[in-house]
Amino acid sequence: MHRRRPVPLFPADPGRRLRLLATALLVVMAVAFVCARHFADRHPALGYAAAFAEAAMVGGLADWFAVTALFRRPLGLPIPHTAIIPANKDRIADSMAGFLRANFLTHQVVARRLHRLDVASLIGGYLANPGRTTTRIGDSVTHLLADILATLDPDKIGRPAKALLSRQIERIDLAPLLGQVLAGMIADGRHLPVIDSLLRRAGALLEANEDMLRAMIRDRTSTLMRWTRLDDRLASALLDALYALLAEMLVDQGHPLRRKIDETLERLAHDLVDDPALGARVAMMKADALRNPAFAAWLDALWERSRLGLIALLRAPAVGGMGELGTGLAGFGRALGEDAALRAMVNRFARRSLAGLASRHGDDIVRTVSETVRRWDAGTVTRRIESAVGRDLQFIRINGTVVGGLVGLALHALERFV
Structure with a gap:
């Protein structure tokens, strides 16, 4: 007889768990406010509790509205400037593509980021180790290439x-x-x-x-x-x-x-x-x-x-695997490790090639990004962005509730003593 696994209190999705936690904290503040206001005349400290809970509710509700308005209409109401991400999906796609093009796929940016990268040493260290080359590439790849060359129409x-x-x-x-x-x-x-x-x-x-x-x-x-x-x-x-x-x-x-x-x-x-x-x-x-x-x-x-x-x-x-090709590659790798002029030439070629690819095909890449995001429906965009930043947004709600309560507590204390 199999024992039934207990149903977890919170869902496995950490973003949804934090969302439930922020909502539960808001509900607790609401209950605490009602109780503190109802019994406020019984003890002076309950006034502080009521002020804390009231301000925490205001801060939590304000942050809940702000976070929710990014992805959907709060409570389904047609409030202006809500559901911001679904309503501006195409503009967001174009902005993402433009940001990618301007900051990552220009000739100057690629060349600057590759300036300190020693591509030749990486390639040389990889090829000079016959065991590593055989392990990662394998004789099966070389035999596959040989079979392709032998079977295709010359x-x-x-x-x-x-x-x-x-x-x-x-x-x-x-x-x-x-x-x-x-x-x-x-x-x-x-x-x-x-x-x-x-x-x-x-x-x-x-x-x-x-x-x-x-x-x-x-x-x-x-x-x-x-x-x-x-x-x-x-x-x-x-x-x-x-x-x-x-x-x-x-x-x-x-x-x-x-x-x-x-x-x-x-x-x-x-x-x-x-x-x-x-x-x-x-x-x-x-x-x-x-x-x-x-x-x-x-x-x-x-x-x-x-x-x-x-x-x-x-x-x-x-012996080194990959046949004579592996032996040749290993020799080339050792030459890269020993010959500084050859390393400099390979690094210069790699920088020019990658920077040239970025210049020639950067527009195609960002166009692909933009068109892909444009093809997504609003629900897909909302879910993907929310899944990426949902945890931080729920922390904003939690922090808003706590900070709001502390501000309310400070204002109440200032009112009592001034």
Whole structure:
């Protein structure tokens, strides 16, 4: 047999409990006032009690009216300037949205609040702990991402990425970039192995086509030279001279022809940066290349290799969890902890990004807030605001009753003794 749980004296809602307490206190003051006035002639102290109870009733009733008038009409009477919140719901929604926009979602406010926030250290500390990364993110997430990439149509998910890459390539001013890269290679001497490789390939090409070159020389000589076989000696001499020239250029870094090549490359790097005509020709060549079907095929192959590589990376097991991706993230986290310049760059990027989001989407956010509150009916707005501040409002009623009683008591004492 189950015992019935006792019904609590007050409801579980603390706001409603305080409302009942404030009302009960007002009723107690009313009963005390009636009793004190009825027996006032029996003892002088009852006059003080009556004055306290009377003033407490006035203060409690006044605060009850003020609190009730915020949310509804007291006793259902159509008293002007009551039910303030339901009657002004839309204006309150607009005011809330404007307050949020002006004080929280401006570029200056967001940037100022993020100025002291070290986002990079937080990210670095989070990523550098492989156990924490695995616990919070989990291998299941990486496998889920891998399954999504493997099952979705590669063309549909790759089309936006390829279109974005094409647009970015179109926006690049290629000539100055090539000029700067070439100038940097020449300054560091990184072009020298390229020249050596070209010279070796030239030698190999010459050796592979020696018979054809001999035939070309023989066909262009006179009949007398062919009859005296001077054409073979001429072809051998020319080929030997070419082989010797290539060998000397490979061995001697200061060879005059190599210096000429360096000067030509330096002039080309300068013209790529400073010559508008050459820049226009490079831009035209880039545009032609982008329109070439071979470029589209290269993009398709690049996307497919990237997709398959990412799937393999996500599915690759590793001790730290999350496969090779987790290892890479942990390394990036350690780099953030050790490299002050990298931390500063990440923090600067985070501040700019978040402040930019606030500037770009602040109006949309406050519009969403305003429209959401506007869609609420008056009863919903009243209940939500009252549930948020109801306890404090009932304390106002209780304090009004007590303070009113004390003021009445002081006035009665002043009347008796002055």
